[in-house]
Structure formats: C-alpha cells, structure tokens
Amino acid sequence: MRYGAGMTPAVVRDIYEADLPLTGDAVRAVARAEDILVASGFQVNVSGDALDAAPARTRSSRQSRFVGATRVELAAREGRLHMRAELGGVTRMRRFGVAFLPALCLGLTLPFVALFRRPELLVLPLVLLAPWLVIAPRITRGVEASTRASLEQLLATAARAPR
Numbered sequence: 001m002r003y004g005a006g007m008t009p010a011v012v013r014d015i016y017e018a019d020l021p022l023t024g025d026a027v028r029a030v031a032r033a034e035d036i037l038v039a040s041g042f043q044v045n046v047s048g049d050a051l052d053a054a055p056a057r058t059r060s061s062r063q064s065r066f067v068g069a070t071r072v073e074l075a076a077r078e079g080r081l082h083m084r085a086e087l088g089g090v091t092r093m094r095r096f097g098v099a100f101l102p103a104l105c106l107g108l109t110l111p112f113v114a115l116f117r118r119p120e121l122l123v124l125p126l127v128l129l130a131p132w133l134v135i136a137p138r139i140t141r142g143v144e145a146s147t148r149a150s151l152e153q154l155l156a157t158a159a160r161a162p163r
Contacts, residue, residue: 014091016069016148019082020159026076029161033074036154040064042072050075066154068093068147074158081159085151090144097136105129 022029026049034044034051041064042053053072055064066072070088074081105125113121 014087016085016087016151017083018152018155019080020155022076022079022081022159024159024161026081029076029081029158030074032161033154033158036157037066037072040066042066065150066147068143069151072151072154074155081155083151083155085147087144087147090140090147093136093140093143097132097140101132101136102129 030046030049030051034046034053037044037051037053041056043056044051044053051072051074053074055066055070068087068089069085071086073084076082102125105128108128109121109125112124113119
C-alpha cells in the first residue's frame with residue numbers, strides 16, 4: 001500500500017494503527033467513517049469526535065470488506081485522525097489453519113488405520129494436509145492485506161471530510 005504524506009501505519013500482533021492529518025471538521029470526519037462502517041455491517045457508537053465500532057452479529061453470507069477487523073476505534077486528536085483496529089478475524093483464521101486442519105486430517109485418518117490395520121494409511125494425512133500448509137497461510141495473509149487496505153481507505157476518506 002502506498003502511504004500518503006503524514007500517514008504512519010503500524011501492525012503489531014494483529015492490531016492495526018494509523019493516523020492521518022485531518023483536513024476538515026473532526027465531527028464530520030467521524031460521521032463519514034460511521035456511515036461507511038454502518039454500511040459494512042458494523043454497530044457504531046459515536047461520541048463527539050470519536051467512534052467505536054464492532055461487527056454486528058448477523059446471519060448474512062455477504063462479507064464485509066473489513067472482514068478481518070473485530071473492532072475499530074477512530075478519534076480526532078490534535079489535528080490528526082487516529083485509527084486503531086483489532087484484527088481478530090485474522091487471528092481466528094490463523095488459529096484455524098494451525099489447529100483445526102491438522103486435527104481434522106489426523107481425526108479422519110486414525111479410524112481408517114485402526115479399522116483396516118494398515119499403517120501405510122498414515123501417509124494419507126500428509127497428502128491431505130500438504131496443500132493446506134501453503135493455501136491456509138496465503139488466504140490468511142490475503143484477508144489481512146485486504147482488511148488493512150480497507151481500513152487505510154476508510155481513514156483516508158474520513159480524514160478528507162469537508163469543513
């Protein structure tokens with residue numbers, strides 16, 4: 001992602017933080033961010049020139065472009081618009097790839113080995129798991145990158161709110 005002048009992004013352990021110079025009114029910038037987040041399925045609490053948002057618990061198959069974010073905080077301070085987002089969706093995907101996929105392969109293979117008494121079937125989980133050792137991290141990185149890009153776009157759009 002290309003960072004604009006004055007933008008300072010940081011990602012630390014599934015926390016994304018960035019800020020931009022505020023070119024317009026702080027309340028309007030927060031209102032603009034609120035509109036975008038509500039349209040993306042977030043429940044938003046606004047107090048003056050700050051907001052706190054979390055995904056609404058809905059049963060929709062439509063995924064938000066902020067799918068990796070589980071909480072977004074936005075605040076205007078000292079002429080800058082600051083954003084902090086927790087990337088809990090990315091963390092859950094990472095845990096899924098590390099814990100569930102190997103457990104599933106092993107859980108599906110062990111009954112066959114016990115039932116048919118053929119130890120050569122132990123190769124089966126390696127064959128089943130091998131592609132996912134490459135695919136799962138790529139999917140997770142892709143979701144993280146697209147979430148960060150969407151958060152950066154949200155911050156840039158809100159920071160350009162008119163006076």
